[in-house]
Every structure is written in C-alpha cells, then in structure tokens.
Amino acid sequence: MKAGVTLPEVAGWRPVPILCLAALLLIGLLLSVMVGSIPVAPREAVRALLSGGANDPVVAVVRQIRLPRAILAGMVGAALALAGLGFQAISRNPLADPTVLGVSSGASFGVVIAMLLGLAGPFGNPAVVTLFAFAGALLAAVSVYAIAQVDGRLPITTLLLSGVIVGLFFTSCVMLITALLAANELQGVVFWLMGNLAPTGGRTLAVLALVLLIGAGVLARQAARLNLLALGEEQALQLGVEAERVKRSVFVAASLVTGAAISAAGSIGFVGLIVPHAARLLLGPDNRRLIPAAALLGAAFLILADLVARIVMAPAELPVGVITSFCGAPLFVYLLRSRRGGGSL
Amino acid sequence: MNAVDVQGVTFRYRNGQGVDDVTFQAAPGELLGIVGPNSAGKSTLLRLLSKVVAPERGRILIGGRDLSTLPRTALAQRVAVVPQEFHVAFPFRVAEVVLMGRYPHAGGSAWESDRDRAVAQAALEATGIPDLAARRMDELSGGERQLVSIARALAQEASILLLDEPTAHLDLRHQGIVLEILLRHHREGQGTTILVSHDLNLAAEHCDRLLLLARGRIRVLGRPEEVITEEHLVPAYGCPVTVERHPVSGRPRVQGILNQRGKLGTVSHHSPDAREAGRS
Numbered sequence: 001m002k003a004g005v006t007l008p009e010v011a012g013w014r015p016v017p018i019l020c021l022a023a024l025l026l027i028g029l030l031l032s033v034m035v036g037s038i039p040v041a042p043r044e045a046v047r048a049l050l051s052g053g054a055n056d057p058v059v060a061v062v063r064q065i066r067l068p069r070a071i072l073a074g075m076v077g078a079a080l081a082l083a084g085l086g087f088q089a090i091s092r093n094p095l096a097d098p099t100v101l102g103v104s105s106g107a108s109f110g111v112v113i114a115m116l117l118g119l120a121g122p123f124g125n126p127a128v129v130t131l132f133a134f135a136g137a138l139l140a141a142v143s144v145y146a147i148a149q150v151d152g153r154l155p156i157t158t159l160l161l162s163g164v165i166v167g168l169f170f171t172s173c174v175m176l177i178t179a180l181l182a183a184n185e186l187q188g189v190v191f192w193l194m195g196n197l198a199p200t201g202g203r204t205l206a207v208l209a210l211v212l213l214i215g216a217g218v219l220a221r222q223a224a225r226l227n228l229l230a231l232g233e234e235q236a237l238q239l240g241v242e243a244e245r246v247k248r249s250v251f252v253a254a255s256l257v258t259g260a261a262i263s264a265a266g267s268i269g270f271v272g273l274i275v276p277h278a279a280r281l282l283l284g285p286d287n288r289r290l291i292p293a294a295a296l297l298g299a300a301f302l303i304l305a306d307l308v309a310r311i312v313m314a315p316a317e318l319p320v321g322v323i324t325s326f327c328g329a330p331l332f333v334y335l336l337r338s339r340r341g342g343g344s345l
Numbered sequence: 346m347n348a349v350d351v352q353g354v355t356f357r358y359r360n361g362q363g364v365d366d367v368t369f370q371a372a373p374g375e376l377l378g379i380v381g382p383n384s385a386g387k388s389t390l391l392r393l394l395s396k397v398v399a400p401e402r403g404r405i406l407i408g409g410r411d412l413s414t415l416p417r418t419a420l421a422q423r424v425a426v427v428p429q430e431f432h433v434a435f436p437f438r439v440a441e442v443v444l445m446g447r448y449p450h451a452g453g454s455a456w457e458s459d460r461d462r463a464v465a466q467a468a469l470e471a472t473g474i475p476d477l478a479a480r481r482m483d484e485l486s487g488g489e490r491q492l493v494s495i496a497r498a499l500a501q502e503a504s505i506l507l508l509d510e511p512t513a514h515l516d517l518r519h520q521g522i523v524l525e526i527l528l529r530h531h532r533e534g535q536g537t538t539i540l541v542s543h544d545l546n547l548a549a550e551h552c553d554r555l556l557l558l559a560r561g562r563i564r565v566l567g568r569p570e571e572v573i574t575e576e577h578l579v580p581a582y583g584c585p586v587t588v589e590r591h592p593v594s595g596r597p598r599v600q601g602i603l604n605q606r607g608k609l610g611t612v613s614h615h616s617p618d619a620r621e622a623g624r625s
Contacts, residue, residue: 011441013456092434224455228445230434238395238426239501240418240449285435288456 014289017282021296025074028303032073033066035307037315068199072264073306073320074299075208076197077271079215079261081279081298082291084272086219086254087141089226089287090247091154094280095335097273098137098258099328100160102167104269106140107133107262108193109170112177114263115189126204126263130211134259140166141255195268195321197306208264215257216295222246223287230285268302268321270328275301277331346409348373348505348537349394354403356393357561364389365561366403371537373504378552379541380572382582385558387541388429391507394539395426407505421449425503427527429510431494433482439493440478443468446500468499472526488519495526504536510543524551545599549573550591557581573597 033049034040038061040048048062080098087096087103098104110132114120120129147162148154178189219226225246228236236243261268278301279293302320305327309318349371357363364386371377379387392398393405396412405412407423425446433442446468447461457465469475472492482490491511498506511527512520528551531538542548548555549569557564557572559581565572578586578599585602 011438011444011457011462094435224448224451227437227441228448230437231442231445232432232434234392234397235426235428237397237417238421238424239445240416240421242417280435284441285437286441 011286014283018289018292018296021282021293021300025296025300025303028300028307029070029074032070032303032307033062035311036061036066065199068202068205069197069306070303071205072199072208073197073302075205075212076261076265076268077275077298077300077302077305078295079208079212079257079298080268080271081275081294081301082212082216082219082272083254083258083261085276085279085287085290085294086215086250086257087272088276089229090250090254091145091159092230092232093154093156093159094277095156095160095273095332097270097328098254099167099267099269100273100332101141101144101163102165102170103137103141103144103255103258104262104267105167105170105174106143107137107259108267109140109173109177110134110136110259111192111263112174112181112189115185116177116180126200126207129263130207130260132259133263134256136170137255137259137262138252140170141251145251192266194319195266195324197265197302197320200264204264208260211256211260215253215260216291218249218253219287219291222250223291226250226287227285266321269325270332271298271302271324273335274324274328274331277335346373347371347406348375348408349539350406350409351390351394352404352406354393354400354405356389356398356400358389362386362389363561364393364558367558367561367563368403369556369563369566371505371539373537374535376531376538376540376551376553378548378555378569379539379558380543380545380548380555381558381564385581386561387558388509389561390558391426391509391539391541394507395424396420418449421501421503423503424505424507425498425501426507427491427495427498427509427511429513431490436481436483438478439474439480439482439485439496440465440469442482442493443478443496443500446497449501464502465496465500468496471499471530472496473522488515488522491515491519491523492526495523499530504534506531506536506538508538508540508542510541512547513543545573545578549598550594550596570597573599 030042030045034042034045040058040062044058045062048059049067084097087098087101088094111120111129114124114129114132119125144159144162144166145154147166148159150158178186181189225241228239228241229243229246233243275298276290276294279290279297283289283293305323306320309320309323312318347370351367351369354367355365362384367390379390381387393400396417399413407415407420412420443465444457444461447457447465451457451461466475469478472495474489474492474496477485477489477493482493485493508527512523515523540548540552552569554567555569555572556566557577564581565577573588575586575588586599587602588597588599590596591598
C-alpha cells in the first residue's frame, strides 16, 4: 500500500492554489484603484475602500470611478473565462472559446440589434440588452456546432472553420447594422465594439452579477459530469451521465454568460482561451477545481489587463481587447501547433 | 435469474447495420464470447447492453430489471464497459481517470469518499499500475492506457463486465497482460463477462460459450466446440477455414486458408503446410 498516498495527492480539492488566486484578485483590485491620473497610496486606497468619507476627492475617485470599473472588469473576465471553460469541456477541446467559436460576434450582433431598436444606451434596460446578446450568442453557438458536426462528432478542424465562418458572418451583420445607425449613435457603438470597460452604472453591474452567478452555478453543478465527458460521450453515458442533458445546459449557460459579458463591455477577445489554459496548468483539468479557479483568475486577469491598457499610453487609454488579443493569439497558435492535452476528436 | 437477458432485440442504424431479433441469456459467473465478421453487430450489441442506444423492438433485462426503466447511474453500478480505444481529452492524471469509475456510486459534484479512493486504489493494484497513479494520460503508451481503462472499469465494482476487443490494439506482451488481468478478475470476482472479439481462437480458448453473429443475426450459440466448426464459420465469414484442436486445452482452433488461386482467403496468411496440418 505504499502507493496509497499518491491518490489523495493527485485527485482532490486543492485549497492553496485557489486561495493564491483569490489573493491575486484582491491585489489586482487594489492596484487598479491605486493607479491613474491621481495616484493613490496603498494605505489610502484601503482606507477609501473600507471606510469612505464624505467630501474626500480621493475617496470619490476610488469608490465612484475606479472601483466600479474594476468590478466590471473582474466580472467580465470571470464570465468570459467560465464561458471558454464550458465550451471547451463540451467540445472536448482546449481551443474552444467564445471568440474563436464566433459566439462573441453573435452576442455583438444581438447588442447592435438592441441599439438599432433604441433599447440600449443610457435610458435602456441592461437586462433587455443582455437578453438580446444572449440570443445572438446562442444563435451563433448553435450554428457553429450544427455546421461542425460530422456523424455526431465534433472534429477540431470543422469546429474551428465553422467558428471562423459564423464569426465573420455575424461581424458583417454588425457592420451592416452599424451603417444603419444614426451618426450620433455611431461613436458609442464603435467605442463599445472595441471593448470598453468604462463604468456603465449600477444596473449593468447588477445584471451582469446575477447572470454570472447563474452561469457559474450551472457549471459548478455539472463539474463532475463535465470531467466524465472528457472520456467521450459514449463512455460518459456508460458511466451514468446523461451526456446530452449536461452538454445542453452548459451550452446555454456558456452562451448566457458570454452574452452578459459582451453586452456589458463589448467584445474582449481570447479571455476564455487564456484563462482556462493557465488554470489547467496550475490545477490540472478537474472541473471541480477548475471552475472556481478560472472564475478567480479570469477576474484578476482582466482587471490587470485593464490596468496595463490604462497605463501604457497614459493619459490615452488602449482598448483592453488589444491587450487580451496580444496575449491570446500567440497562445492559440501555440496550442494549435502543440495539441498538448487536447488532441483531435 | 439471468445476469443478462436479451429478448428479441432489434436495432438498426440509419446505414442499415445493426442487430435483428437477437435473443440470448448470460448466467451469473459466465464468460460469454461474441464473435463474428466485421459489421456483424457485435459492438452494436454492447451499445445496446450499456444503453447507449435503445432497442427498436424487444427488451433487455439486467439482473432482472428492464433497461428502459433502469436509471443510467443504477445501470453503471451493474454494468462496466471496457471500450475498444481509450482517449481522454485534457491532461487528466491516471488516478483521476480511475476515480471517474466511481461516479455511478459517488454521483453529483461531490468529491469522492475515502471508500471510493480505496476502491480506485485496489483497481490500480489489480491492474498492476499503482506506480502510474500520478502520470498524465497523454504521456502513456497504448498498452498502459488500456490498463487504465480496465482499472477504471474495475473501479465501478459492477457485476457485469462488457469487453469490446480489449486486446485489439495492443502489442503481444500487453495482450498477454491484459488478458491475464481480465481472466483473473472474472474468476475471482464471480461476475459475468461478455467479451467481443475478432480473435476466434482467443474467444474459443477462454469463453464458456460463444455467440456467433453474422449480418445482425445469431447464427449459433453454444460451447466453443459447437460453434467453431467449418459448418458455421464458412457461411458466416464467407471464406474457407480449417478447424483443429488445441493440443493442450483441447479447445477448437481455427485458421483461414488460401483459396485455389493462391490469394489470401481470409484473416491471416498461412502456408500450405499449415493447411495440410489442419486437415489431419
């Protein structure tokens, strides 16, 4: 029984790395309220966050401008990371991600439709816009999987190709609708399309938080079953998993959180590719560890990426999507070439 | 009560392949072999028994319970499958994969219990791979992967084991290792084992009874010496064969033979001498 000690070491809950990720998120949050045109010392920042103060300009900057932005970035990052993780688990492939699959473009299409109908903007209801984005994301995801399926299987080549095609199609639809919009609305659309983490008000944050909780809950409930899907659908069935039902619920949940993230902050690419990959390197592929890890790491990653986007060209701001794509595209190429841990279907 | 009771089951895929009005039983503790040519319906039968597909007509009882009303997890507690090939997406470690065999018992998203871990550990030891526990699946050889697949199936603690060509893709050494583990498990576990195999001699050597399928129908079901005969095999495979007896076990042995023009008649190449020997 000397080997008996190896089992718990290999498989099981690992609190330490998860706590480290939570600490990273807190550090990211603190840094992001400290840095800006008015620098704030760490102690000042903590004080402003915890106690506040009526007429203090530092408190106003930290609590009313920087903190909402960091919270938005964190939730969007967590949502996109969880969406990527979900799509990867059900397609059994580490390359699946809302951007690569064209699901983000579908969600953008939903948002510009809402804009065209005058439902978006400062007087619109963020829940309605999120619903449009969700519908667009779901439409794109269903199309991609329907096109990519060959004899009930999802070969990686057809999955990526159909993702590209569906993504291009919905991007064209977005451009078409942008052309129909009035000139005064245009600037807002373009700004949003590039990926924009400027605070958009408490209601947007509330809707995003609610959707994120629902999506994370669905994924967490299915975590063990998602692990078994890695054996293939037939073996998952033979082990007692209702594979089709699991895939469908995760599919909808991933589309839902993608829609919420895109409608709140526009198109921010590759977060769903980068974060699950990094989390897998840290904690292995067990989804019961991976889901909380990806949510924490996704939040920390986008907060830090936004921080970089704000300071590299200060006082001008870079769209945060530029940072994430610059990280994500090379990683995608690396994963595609090495096929480590994924393999083809 | 029969461990497995298949009553008049028909199932067809869209391409027309499948099984047609199949009826047979397997007794507890029996080792039943399913043999037959390509696309005879052997794997379809295993997919029916593990509820991956459902019969169009007829019914299947596992331990007396109808498959159509048996929940999937309850079925997985009774029936474990070792598939032909075993590929795991994502770099899971061996111990994690073997623990997946506990899902029908552990269920849900909870972590496995100490007992689940003990069973998984015992399965690793029964297959002789406790040292691989911390290795990643994508680092293993084909033979090692198959051993993990068997350990995962053993961890299910199911009384019925379905084996789909468990040695088909293995080298000679791993064929021996895998076969030995499976036969030992069958003897010691007193469970029921159903073995699908292309290898007629392997099936004839080890199985209590053989079921010969051809074009989706049962041609014959009986003891190996009743099934492995020229009378049954020639029409099933559509090629000439010779049958002889194993000098030690006395079980039948079969060889495909060359036809008159010297072309390969069937599965393997044999010299005319072997053909002569087979006749004597």
